[in-house]
Amino acid sequence: MAKVERVREVMEQPLEPEYFKLKSAAGWKLVAVEWEREVEEPQEEPRHSLEEIPYGLRVSDDCLHLVENPAETQVLIHMLDGIVQDLPFSKIAEELNRSGLRTRGGTKWEPVLVYNMLPRLIQVGPRIFSSEEWQAQKKHVVNYGG
Numbered sequence: 001m002a003k004v005e006r007v008r009e010v011m012e013q014p015l016e017p018e019y020f021k022l023k024s025a026a027g028w029k030l031v032a033v034e035w036e037r038e039v040e041e042p043q044e045e046p047r048h049s050l051e052e053i054p055y056g057l058r059v060s061d062d063c064l065h066l067v068e069n070p071a072e073t074q075v076l077i078h079m080l081d082g083i084v085q086d087l088p089f090s091k092i093a094e095e096l097n098r099s100g101l102r103t104r105g106g107t108k109w110e111p112v113l114v115y116n117m118l119p120r121l122i123q124v125g126p127r128i129f130s131s132e133e134w135q136a137q138k139k140h141v142v143n144y145g146g
Helices: 017-025 070-084 089-098 111-116 118-129 132-140
Strands: 057-059 066-068
Touching: 070 089, 070 118, 070 132, 089 111, 111 118, 118 132
Parallel strands: none
Antiparallel strands: 057 066
């Protein structure tokens, strides 16, 4: 098999038919054409970094702060209670669904979704465990193991 030689030439002026005749006579075969032109650069829009609001929080009415989301906080408390009772994620998800509690998107809880909440539970756990609400909630939370 013959070796293929390729050459890329940068053109500084328009091509004339004579150029193609000379190249062809020298054994070259045209295999590609590359075009370029100058264009206006589009105005770059400022980049906004989107960051999800941590579960259990919502944007305050003044839109300047994050404040507690009571409904999501109840979900976190239920999850923590199940974890304290050493229940599997499947049982915690089942009990959340049975209690009518749903994800932020309105779907049913699944074990993997409960598992994915672990980093958030680690963040809020100390605050929840030391709150009066945790102590009061402990009296009303269903004993999953029973």
